[in-house]
Amino acid sequence: MPDPSKDALVQLRNVSKDYRRDSIVVPVLSDTNLDIPKGEFVAIMGPSGSGKSTLLNLVAGLDRPTTGTITVAGQELGQLSESKLTRWRSQHLGFIFQLYNLMPVLTAYENVELPLLLTSLSRKQRAEHVQTALRIVGLAERMDHYPRQLSGGQEQRVAIARALVNDSVLLLADEPTGNLDASAAHEILDLLGQLNEEFEKTIVMVTHDPRASRRAHRMLHLEKGSFVETELDSMEAAR
Amino acid sequence: MKFLPYIVKNIMRHKLRNVFTVLSIAVSLFLVTILYAYVSVQDELAAKSVQYNRVVVQHAQGLTFPVPLAYVDRVRSMPGVKAAVPLSWFGGKYKDDKIPFAQFATDPQTIMSVFTEYTVPPEQLSAWQNDRTGCIVGEKIARKRGWKVGDKIPLQGDIYPINLELTIDGIYDGPETADKEMLWYHYDYFDELLKKNRPIMAGNAGTIFVKVDSADRLSSMMRDIDDRFASSDAPVRSMTEQAFQQMFTQMLGNIRAYILNVSLAVVFSLVCVAGNAMAMSLRERTREVAVLKAIGFSRTTVLSLMLSEAMLVAMLGGALGVFGAKTLFDWTDLTVSGIPGFSTFYVPWSTIGLGLAVSAAVGLTAGAIPAWRAAQVSVVNGLRKVV
Numbered sequence: 187m188p189d190p191s192k193d194a195l196v197q198l199r200n201v202s203k204d205y206r207r208d209s210i211v212v213p214v215l216s217d218t219n220l221d222i223p224k225g226e227f228v229a230i231m232g233p234s235g236s237g238k239s240t241l242l243n244l245v246a247g248l249d250r251p252t253t254g255t256i257t258v259a260g261q262e263l264g265q266l267s268e269s270k271l272t273r274w275r276s277q278h279l280g281f282i283f284q285l286y287n288l289m290p291v292l293t294a295y296e297n298v299e300l301p302l303l304l305t306s307l308s309r310k311q312r313a314e315h316v317q318t319a320l321r322i323v324g325l326a327e328r329m330d331h332y333p334r335q336l337s338g339g340q341e342q343r344v345a346i347a348r349a350l351v352n353d354s355v356l357l358l359a360d361e362p363t364g365n366l367d368a369s370a371a372h373e374i375l376d377l378l379g380q381l382n383e384e385f386e387k388t389i390v391m392v393t394h395d396p397r398a399s400r401r402a403h404r405m406l407h408l409e410k411g412s413f414v415e416t417e418l419d420s421m422e423a424a425r
Numbered sequence: 426m427k428f429l430p431y432i433v434k435n436i437m438r439h440k441l442r443n444v445f446t447v448l449s450i451a452v453s454l455f456l457v458t459i460l461y462a463y464v465s466v467q468d469e470l471a472a473k474s475v476q477y478n479r480v481v482v483q484h485a486q487g488l489t490f491p492v493p494l495a496y497v498d499r500v501r502s503m504p505g506v507k508a509a510v511p512l513s514w515f516g517g518k519y520k521d522d523k524i525p526f527a528q529f530a531t532d533p534q535t536i537m538s539v540f541t542e543y544t545v546p547p548e549q550l551s552a553w554q555n556d557r558t559g560c561i562v563g564e565k566i567a568r569k570r571g572w573k574v575g576d577k578i579p580l581q582g583d584i585y586p587i588n589l590e591l592t593i594d595g596i597y598d599g600p601e602t603a604d605k606e607m608l609w610y611h612y613d614y615f616d617e618l619l620k621k622n623r624p625i626m627a628g629n630a631g632t633i634f635v636k637v638d639s640a641d642r643l644s645s646m647m648r649d650i651d652d653r654f655a656s657s658d659a660p661v662r663s664m665t666e667q668a669f670q671q672m673f674t675q676m677l678g679n680i681r682a683y684i685l686n687v688s689l690a691v692v693f694s695l696v697c698v699a700g701n702a703m704a705m706s707l708r709e710r711t712r713e714v715a716v717l718k719a720i721g722f723s724r725t726t727v728l729s730l731m732l733s734e735a736m737l738v739a740m741l742g743g744a745l746g747v748f749g750a751k752t753l754f755d756w757t758d759l760t761v762s763g764i765p766g767f768s769t770f771y772v773p774w775s776t777i778g779l780g781l782a783v784s785a786a787v788g789l790t791a792g793a794i795p796a797w798r799a800a801q802v803s804v805v806n807g808l809r810k811v812v
Contacts, residue, residue: 248719248804269723276721283808287716291434301720303427348720 194221194257195356195388196245201254202411203240214240215411218254224355227382227389229402236408238392239360245390246279246358247271259355276304280349280387284361286341288333288348294320295329298347305352319347322385323377339370346377350387357381359391363398375401432734439706443738446702450742450784451749453691458750458780460684462772467674469773472667473602477542478640480647481669482633485660491629492659494616497532500635500650505642508538511612511630517580517589526566527607528580528589530615530630533561539636542599549574549595557614559594563605567596569757578608585626587618601771634666692787695739699791703735707795714799715807728800735792736785743784747777 198220205212214237222228230238243249244256247263256263259278266274288297298319302312320326323343333341342362349357359378363371379401381387391402399405407414436443482500484490491513500509515528533554537543545553545561553559562572572578572593580589591610599605612630619627637646647663654661664672674680707714717727751772 243805246719269725272718272721272723275719279721281719283716287712287808289431289713289716291438292431296430296434300431300717303431304721304726309427352721 193223195224195259196222197257199255201251201256204252213411224388225386227402229399229405230392230408231399231405232408237411238408242358242360242392247275276301278354280354280357282345282349282359282362284364286345288341288344290333293330293332294325294344297344298351301352315351319351323347338366339373342374355388357387357389361393363395428730435734436738442702446699446738447742449698450695450739451745453695454743454746454780454784455750457688457691458747458772458776462776464681464684465773465776466770470602470670475667478637479666480635480637480663481666482650482661482663485662491631492661494628494630497633500633505638505646507636507638508535509633509635510535510539512634513631516584517582519580529609530612531609532612536609539634542603543597545595545597553594556594557611558591560591560608560610561595561597562593562608564596564598565605587622695787696791699739699787703792704795707799711802711807714802715804718804724800728796731796731799732792736788739784739788743781747780751777
């Protein structure tokens with residue numbers, strides 16, 4: 187029997203994470219196992235403090251687990267030094283934040299170009315990548331606008347373009363619609379769905395919004411640091 | 426270079442704060458440049474003078490005692506002497522000047538053979554040599570005061586009880602280190618007036634400048650001159666032109682140490698000012714630094730970006746300060762301002778380079794701690810701070 191976990195893009199094995207506040211140890215994730223195959227769109231839900239963002243940070247290599255191993259795209263993150271992990275992140279991951287986190291002093295174009303400044307691409311090659319990413323998110327016409335000149339939905343689109351521009355295999359979205367009105371949230375979810383279906387991006391999205399979670403192939407419910415898994419059919423959900 | 430637009434945009438984020446930081450650095454570096462240039466100019470003038478093989482002869486008891494004019498001819502007759510001229514400081518008052526510019530009575534027939542690095546058009550030199558009340562002036566002082574050939578220069582005696590009525594016959598020029606703010610006029614005219622008004626002061630020269638035929642002979646020449654007049658009523662002390670110039674700096678005491686200490690104090694305060702501005706700027710950007718690291722910027726890259734930002738601000742201020750000083754002193758006549766010791770003053774390029782290096786070091790030092798702290802920002806904590 188072939189082991190389906192071998193095809194997983196993201197694999198968590200016996201992962202636990204504790205935070206220490208003075209002398210008190212606060213467990214956030216306990217003995218967590220998870221496999222996310224390539225091309226899957228996974229939504230992670232759960233109440234505040236359940237460990238959703240911690241899980242996302244661990245998968246992104248922004249934080250280290252207390253115990254267990256995390257493997258993403260065949261790379262066990264625990265084996266990488268801080269600097270190698272940073273470089274690895276710039277090549278394999280795209281991060282989408284709730285508050286967009288665009289640089290206010292940079293235009294939409296410059297914000298999207300930012301991750302590419304770490305590569306050896308020429309100015310012309312960078313321009314091609316940035317224009318493509320902005321075209322995908324539907325903001326090619328607004329590339330010279332500053333974040334303050336864009337709506338919340340448009341800002342989040344720029345943030346998605348920034349996450350896409352280095353052609354990362356995995357997109358991690360932390361409450362991407364949490365700061366948007368219903369209409370803008372709908373557009374962002376459509377865009378994420380499109381990226382998953384047309385561009386085969388694997389997406390892990392943390393959300394509080396049940397409507398958002400229904401766009402995913404799979405919804406994982408996290409409570410007190412442990413998963414409760416729910417399978418969804420995305421077509422069904424869309425209907 | 427590809428990060429430059431990002432660095433510049435971050436600097437422009439708080440325009441007013443950075444304008445004040447740049448201005449504080451500019452003003453401080455302007456002052457340090459002036460102080461340091463003073464020392465550099467003295468060193469540079471002294472060092473350059475070595476190549477001209479000149480010896481200065483003064484009275485053994487110092488500059489306040491004159492040497493007899495007859496010594497000039499006796500020195501000229503010594504083997505190895507190419508030329509010798511009297512050079513007497515007049516110190517006359519010109520119009521409303523509070524401090525006199527340099528005016529020397531000398532021999533117009535021989536002076537250009539002693540100061541060979543100076544140039545004057547032949548027809549102007551000839552006109553001066555044939556005009557008893559004529560004078561020639563340096564290009565720099567002529568430019569600053571708007572003097573031209575034919576202008577009258579009245580000088581009211583202060584040390585000497587005589588007044589001079591001079592006419593500019595020519596304008597001399599020379600290399601950058603040459604003193605181009607002097608006025609040279611006929612010793613004969615000066616001596617003639619003294620004979621009429623105060624005969625006891627006539628027939629003397631303040632110093633004698635001697636052009637020696639080779640550098641190898643400088644030491645023996647000084648010894649020979651001193652020996653020749655050792656048993657006379659007016660014994661002399663000879664020195665190289667370099668030593669003569671350094672003597673004036675030494676008269677001001679240990680000015681080098683004062684300047685160094687003041688400069689260090691200024692630089693320290695600059696580091697504090699720039700460091701505070703940089704720390705404030707980076708503290709406000711904790712979230713952005715966390716985002717940069719989240720999207721793949723390494724600690725080293727973040728550190729480099731922040732240090733570059735601090736250095737750019739400091740170097741902008743430094744450039745304004747040092748080039749401001751250079752521009753000001755290239756175009757301002759300090760002899761008019763009445764500041765003593767600035768008759769030959771300019772800002773050497775070596776001082777400009779040093780000023781820019783100091784400003785870069787200020788930026789580097791001021792930015793070091795804030796940039797290091799920014800580079801250490803934990804992504805998780807940085808992002809959580811906002812949410």
